Amino acid sequence: MSRGLFVTLEGGDGSGKSTQASLLEQWLAEHGRAVLRTREPGGTPVGVEVREIVLHHRGDVAPRAEALLYAADRAHHVATVVRPAIARGDVVVQDRYVDSSVAYQGAGRVLDAREVRALSDWATEGLMPDLTVLLDLPWDVAQGRLQDARTRYDRLEAEAGEFHARVRDAYLGLAAAEPERFLVVDATLPVDEIAARISERVEPLL
Template sequence: MTRGLWVTLEGGDGSGKTTQATLLEEWLRERGRSVVRTREPGGTDVGVLIRDIVLHHRGDIAPRAEALLYAADRAHHVATLVRPALERGEVVIQDRYLDSSVAYQGAGRVLDGGEVRDLSLWGTEGALPDVTVLLDLDPAAARRRLDAADKPFDRL
């Protein structure tokens, strides 16, 4: 069996990751490919619990603790969802991965981005996507999209 393909989408909130992932999924399915759509955090049962902690914890989470929570989600996510899907020959389309942690927990929380990256690589046994698509959008335009979508505030 042929190994699948792993595509991650990165970009700020409102940049269009979900829209592009949906379009790619539809295009691949029309061509007979089996597709697994997922996200971080929250792509597995464990990830949902971690997402809930990060979203709904009252008060601040220490930056290193937050980085560890995301790395734990990522380790479980890759081991239980991504790798098995790739081994079955499926295409995995994933909203956020390692680059988001480097940006948000690294630069955003003033941690060392290299340490954040290394932590996730250790947890996933070095797993990297086949391709990462970075969606870049002016922050003001992204804010307008988010406001127009009438979405509640999301700490993530």
């Protein structure tokens, strides 16, 4: 049986995570690997309910409550979806994980990033990805993409530019601190070039 693998895609909204996850899923299937593609929040029926609250609720959600909601979703998702898939020998390709909480709830909401990380570590029993792909994109470029694509209110996208600048800086800081886990890719590059860089990094892990 093939060894299970856990790959996450991170970055701001509009950076192309869904596109690259789809292309990676296709590439892995062509290489004979069973793939589970999922996301946070929303990768389980429980997660769908959490997603509605944290992303689409128009009222106020306290920052600590928001962080706890993401952690609750993550605990259930890892226990019921991610760990079983890895145990089967699948490759899990996931849109957002622990680093999203550190960047968005830690830096974005100005909470203690170490506490946010510790909360997720507890929720997941310490499960970390084999590879995290960070699609780095300035917020002004992302805004232009999102204006053409979004049809529904999103609480995080609606935040001011300063919020998104903190999130981007946090992501780059995480990548600098763990270069062996992260692949940072300029998300303004052509889609096929980004996909090639990702598959090149994934291939030795298979």
